[in-house]
Every structure is written in structure tokens, then in C-alpha cells.
Amino acid sequence: MAKRPNVIVFFTDQQRFDTTGVHGNPMGLTPNFDRIAQMGTHVANAFACQPLCGPSRAALQTGRYATATGVFRNEIPLDPQLPTLGRVFLENGYRTGYIGKWHLAGQDPVPEGLRGGYEDWLAANHLEFVSDAYDTRLTDNDGVEHRLPGYRVDAMTDAAIRYIDVHKEEPFLLFLSFLEPHHQNNTDDYPAPTGYREELQKRLWVPADLQALQGTSSWHLAGYYGMVKRLDEAFGRLLDALKSLGLEDDTVVLFTSDHGCHFKTRNDEYKRSCHEASIRVPMAFTGPGFDSGGRVRALVNTTDVAPTLIDAAGLVVPETMQGRSILPLLRDPKSDWRQESFVQISETETGRAIRTERWKYAVTAPYDAAQSEAAEYEEFALYDLDSDPFELTNLIGMPAFSEITADLRARLLNWISEIEGGSPRILAHAERHQRQHRLSALDLLQDYRNGQVGRGHGGA
Template identity: 25%
Template sequence: MKRYFLFLVFCLCTVVSFAQSKRPNIIFILSDDHAYQAISAYGNKLISTPNIDRIAKSGALFNNAIVANSICGPSRACLLTGQYSHKNGYKVNDGVLDTNQRFLPQVLSESGYQTAWIGKWHLGSLPHGFDYWNVMPVQGHYFNPDFINQKNDTVLFQGYVSDVITQLTKSYLEKRDTNKPFFLVVGEKATHREWLPDLQDLGTYDALKFPLPSTFYDDFKGRSAAAKQLMGIGAVMTLKTDLKIKQPFGEKPSVNNQPQQKAVKGKEIEESILRYYQQGEYARMDSIQSRAYRSYYGQITKEFEKLNLSGNALKEWKFQRYMKDYYATAKSLDRNIGEILDYLDQNGLAENTIVIYASDQGFYLGEHGWFDKRFMYEESLKTPLIIRIPQLPQLKDKKLNQVVSNVDWAPTILDLAGISKPHFMQGKSFLPVLKNPDIKNWKKEGGYYHYYEYPGPHHVSPHFGIRTDNYVLIRFYKGVEAWELYDLKSDPKELDNLIDNKKYSAVKEKLKEKLKALILTNEDKEALAIFNQQL
């Protein structure tokens, strides 16, 4: 009898172990400021993103994936917590995320997953709840980036940031415990400002003339908050720092953990450090990198000076340079995503690994004459979201129109792993949509948004609002006190503020009711107090 009991225990353990080994691995590739309209799978005909498209062709692409707060750090906090900014406490960039709260990786670890975050982190504190991490301080650097590991060692890696992140990712995958499923976040630096392409990608799109967006010369009629921002390509984007005109491209000072560089002493050290702080990002380049940049942008500078531009001609020239640098930077991002996908294929991992591609929010590529993000308008609110699930082959090349939010990412990841959502998460798993793409009104309550940073570098008024399938309702406060309403079906570019249009009175009141319900459900006390004020 005892022997039979032991045999049953052995069988049970074997079944459990097998079940665990078959639980899906999950890789979440999170880029920075990569606009959905910059991806060929989303309809861009001018450029190609073949590797992001690979995920889309074998998976599902969301056309209405939105964020809860369109700015880098808060978006990452939403992924980690499944909560809105007012709940997780990370409302604006450059704060410190409270690590005393439970995060997604801890919930996964408790169910047998090994967890890791590699690359850009940008949450003030060091990662918490992960089995492994290796992240860049603050924003990170494009060339020869520093990484902080779990030993609190800061290590400089020679090379271009997208390549370095990929190598660290493959190293982690090779050394992980193969008896456990894994959850891995690959935090990409690209395509964040100042848009520094890899050397091999310099000039890739120079032969292209990018068409001006139809809203490039937007007059912001009826939209006072949009009129008072500081996001214009013409007025705000800098020639020297952003577009590298007359930029000297110095070299980073030698340090002890860079044995390949000649040591410097005394006054030379002081001069090197001074040069580093004066030139910022560009001072990290080694001689080969800086020479390539001096050569390429030196020629661009000569051509620019000959033109002697001003007014709209200068604004349009800056737009062209912005697009060329932005897309050239995105080219390395896509190439490295392909290298990660190839690794999965070549090492027998693709069949049981869910791959998710997203950006921390949307980004303006000249729409309304802007760059950056922050506003609750479509180009900033919407983010790319593409998911490949081998266990759901029916999703192949699917386009989904349901509204989903980045607070829903964590609950969905848990659902994919077969783990119940903990009570503290405010988001909602959209796995039912993935299993049945024909579901209508999945988020019938609408998507909730709240942006806080003010005045900030771009002077965007704080605002909160609701995004449904057909409408957007926004309440601006502090800098500008105003309501805005848009009909996305008749006005997808959001140029006509309908808030005072009597034909939309019923729509407005219904949306206000739904917005208040979201505010109450999500316990956003600050928004509630402002909502109740009379304008």
C-alpha cells in the first residue's frame, strides 16, 4: 500500500511538473516613443518594419490600444501594477516608484515563473520583485550605455544600445532555469529623443521626402489647451541637440572600467569631464562612432547652412530631418526585435513563447505640427500593441478594434499564464477578446485617461477623460480650464471641438455620466473634485 501511495505521489508530481513546463513563456518587448503610425503593419507605406510585422502576421494587432497616462515612466508603472497612476503613485516622469507595493513579477513568481527586466527601466528606484534585472540608469544612452545589475554594479557596455539589449536578452535566455516558464520584459531605449541612429543606419531615409501630415499647420481653433503647448517642431525642436546641426560629437572621458581607452590624468580628466557634461549624450561616443557622426551630420550641416532657411521653410526642413532620424533609429529597433525572434525559433522556444510588442505610449510625427506625446488626442493616446500567441493560431494576422488600455496588460499577462488577477489590479484581462475577436463592446464603460505633469517641459495642461469606440471627452484643468468633445467617426483627426454643439448635447451628457462612473470606480479623488466644478 505504501509503495502504491508513493507511486501515486510520483505520478502526481510528474503531471504537475509537466503542466508547469507547458505553461507559456512570455516576452514583452516595450519600446519607447515608437508611434503606431511608424509601423508598416499599421499601414505606413513609406518605411518597413519587417520584424514587428512578423509578430503581427502570426498574431493579433490592436487598432485601439490606449494608455492611461501618455508619458514614459507612468506607462511602465501601469504595466507593473495593473493600476492607474493615481493608485500606483507614479503620476509624472522622474519620480520614484514606491517598491513597497506588489508588482506583476511577484504575482508571477509566486506561481512558479522566473521573471526578468532588461534595458530601459526609468522608474526612479531599482527594479523590485524580479528574479533577474539589468537596467539602464534614468533614460539610458544610445551609445556605450551604462547598466546597473543586481549586484549594484554599474557597467559600461561598448556598442549601440539596441544591440546591447539584445545581447543581454539572449544571455539571460541561455542561462535561465529551463525547468520553469519565464516572463521577460525587454525595455528598449529606441525611439526616444534625441533619435540617434546606429552607425549602419545613418542616412537610410535621406532619399525620401516625407509628406507633411494634413494637420501640420493646425490653427488649433476651438482648442485652447492645444494652442498653448510647447511641442512644436518649428519653435521647440532644437537644431543642435535634436537635429545635430553644428554638434561637435565629443568622446566620453576614460574611466577605470574602460580598459580599451587610454587613461587620462589631472587636467585632462577635468577637461574630459567638462566636455562630457557640455555635450551630454554625444560625449559617450568613442572615436569611431563620433567620427561617423561628425562626417554624416557635418555634411548635413553644410547643406543646411547653404539653404539659409526661415519661417515655414525652416519648420518643414526640421520636420524632414526629424523623420529621417526617427525612422533610422527605429530601423535598429526592428532589426534587433528580429534577432530576438530568430533566437526563439533557433532554440525551440517559439512554440511555447507568447511575444508581445508595445510602446510606452504614442508619439506625434508632425501631426498638429508636433513631436512628443502627453495629450489625450489619438496619436499620443494610442500605442502599438501586437500579440503572438502560439496557443491561439486563429489569431494569425488578426486586426482587433476593441479598446484596451495599458492598465489591462498585467491582468492579461496573468490570465495568459493561468493566474487569477489579484484584487489590487484595476485593469481587466482582454484574453476573452483574443479568444473571441468578435466580442463587441468589450470595454463598454470606455477607456479612462489622466495626465498630470504641469507645467513640465512641454507645458501641456493636465487633463482626464474617456475614450469610447466613437467618442473622446476631455476635461483640461490648471493651465487651461476647458472641456473638449470629439466624434472619432466624422472627425478622426480631432479638429472640431463639439463641446458646445447642441446636436451633441445628449452625447455629451451621456459621456459625462460614463466618465464620472469611471472616476468613481477607479477612485480618482482629484479628478472627481475637478469634475464637480462648474465651468
């Protein structure tokens, strides 16, 4: 009988897709990610189905959308009765381990019943509150706190390599969940390893959305990139450990993130918006079933992760999971697949969006912490990603795009009906004066300062 593959998830927090070389970043931050993306399977269009820590993590663990898990905002514990990635592997004879940030329990230390089926535990619910860049504090199975030496990324990677070494003779699922490159909350800073920020600042590449809208990127981006660089170095160390232990050909490895970061260019936070910088994430697989899988161009989202990993291990995907395994796409890129990625947004707004191959369409309603859904939404944004990949020109309300908007509105309502079981009303945006499709950078910046761009009231 063939050995069942080990599975490792290398999970970062708040990492933009365009921090990677395969997505056009020229700074050389991610050579290890880029290598497995080219030699393994690169999911080129991967999206968070909810750009917020808790809801995105719940979706990844359960294969269900945020409203279906009940975790539609932060600080709602994940229902312990739901089938999860950890529980499926545990019930099928795997050793299951979790290291790092959890954010699905609402408390620290995390009680055993709220650990999602992971039996070996070295984690914290709120890693950003109980640790710092050079002060890593994680709690074990018995609730005992451990302080791990080194930069936080390195300390957690060391723990992961020790875990792999100990359990190399049995099939295991290891979920390694970093805080980086998320900001350190108490300082609102992106603390890179010593010296990294200063070196990267000398050759800083700034994506077009941040050039135009800036936000906090002028003082945060170099540190953020430094964190990304150290993560990729740690990823390389993990892959080296697998090779050293003879596990390279027996282990499925996934690298991805929970959501992106727009550096307060779209709202007063770093995510919680419909924009690519907020929802699009890096994603690549390597190992059995994924080597030489090429580039998957289909629209994949967070709910597809658990079904894919379960399928890759030869296990049965629970019927409760709304996502789908991407393995059929590796065998036949023309396999039946969704034409949109559905996004739910909370905490800054109650929002809904769909992202097609070309278009982004979004609606919004005032946020209510007690309600996961709204009965009525207003149209908020329409972006043509072919001509405007950085979403700097909002086309909503323009008569020339009325037919496209109507089609996308109907498609979004279908998604809401299918996933949430609701039938809300969407108010069409007021018609706006037709202007040239593109704006100069100065006009765009002026519109943004006037509060028009990104709020659905101008900027086209």
C-alpha cells in the same frame, strides 16, 4: 504536465502606433511587428492610460491606473508593496529578468527593493541620462555598471538573447525595455543608427497631423523612423533566437510601447496630451494562446497588459489589478468589454479624457505637481474620430454636438468616480459660433498659429 509558457515583453518608448505597416505606414519600417500582428494577435486599438513614462510603466507593471498606483507623474517611486507583473511570476516559480529602462525608482542605481519583483537585473532608472545611442550603460544586481558594445538597441537585444539562452530550461519572464524611439534628452534629438536617418529622409512619409501642425517633425521624423526600423530589426533577431533555441512554440511575446509622440504639436513636450499621437500605441502578441488570434478591435489600455500576460501563463490575476485579461476577447469578440478607454494626464496639465470607438472627449485643469487630481475641470476638446482621425477639428462648444458632449461628460465622470473615487465638477465650454465641420489645411494652420486649435477655443 504541460510546460508553462515563457513570457517576453519587447517594450519600446514613445512609439506612435502609425509607425507600423498594419496601421498604414508605407515605409516598411516594421515587417517583423506586422508579421506577428497578422499571424498572432493584433490589438488594433491599444492606448496608454497615462501618456508619460513613469505613470504608464507603473500602470503596466501593476494593472492599475496612475492615481491608483500613486505614480501620477515622473520621479515617484513605485510602491514596493503593490502586486506587480514581476512579483506574480516570481512567486509562481518563474525566473524573472529585467533589461533596460525602468523609470520607477527615482534614483540610479535602482535599489533591490524598488525593482518590482525582477530578480535578474541589468537596467537603469534613467536610461536616457546615463547612456547614449552608442554608449549603453546598465547596472546589474550588485550595482556594478556594465558598458555594452554596439548601438543601444542592439546591445540590449544581445543581452536579452544571452539571458534567454542561459535560462531556456526553466520558465522565465523577461522584460526588455528600450529607450528608443524616445529622444536623447541631452541633445533633444532622435539618434538613429549611422546612415538610417539620411536614407529614410529620401522617402519620408509624414502623417496628416504632422503635415498640418509640423512641430519638430521636419527635423526629427527621419531619425525617429530610423530608431523604429532598428527596433523592428532587433525584434526579428529576438524571434529568430527563440526559433533557434526551440522556444518559439513555448513563449508568449508581447510588443508594445508606453505612449506615443506628437513632436510638440499639441503642447511644449512630445506626449502628455489626450491626442491619438500621444496615447495610441502598437500592440501585438504571439505564442501560446495568441497564434491566429486575429485582430482585437476592443479598446485595450496599459492596465490590461499585466492581467493578460498573467492569465496567458495560467496564473491567478491579483484582485488589486484594475485592468482585465483580453483572452476572453480572443475566444469571443462579443465578450463584455469596456466602451471607453480612460486617460489621465499630468505634468503639462491635470487632464482627463475618454476615447470611445468614435469620440474623444477631454477636460483640463492647471497642473499641480503635488496633486494627482483636480476638483474642477474645464472642457477642452471633442473630436469625431470617424471623420477626423488626426484630430485637426475641435468640436467642443458647438451647439450641434451638445447632446454628444453631455453624454461623454457623464461617462467621463463615471470613470473618474470608479477609478479615483472623486466627484469633480466639469465646466461646460462656452458656446462657439457654428462653422463648417471641416477646415482647409491653410485655415487650420492659421488657427493653430493663433493658439486656437488643440486648446479647446477654436479650430472647428
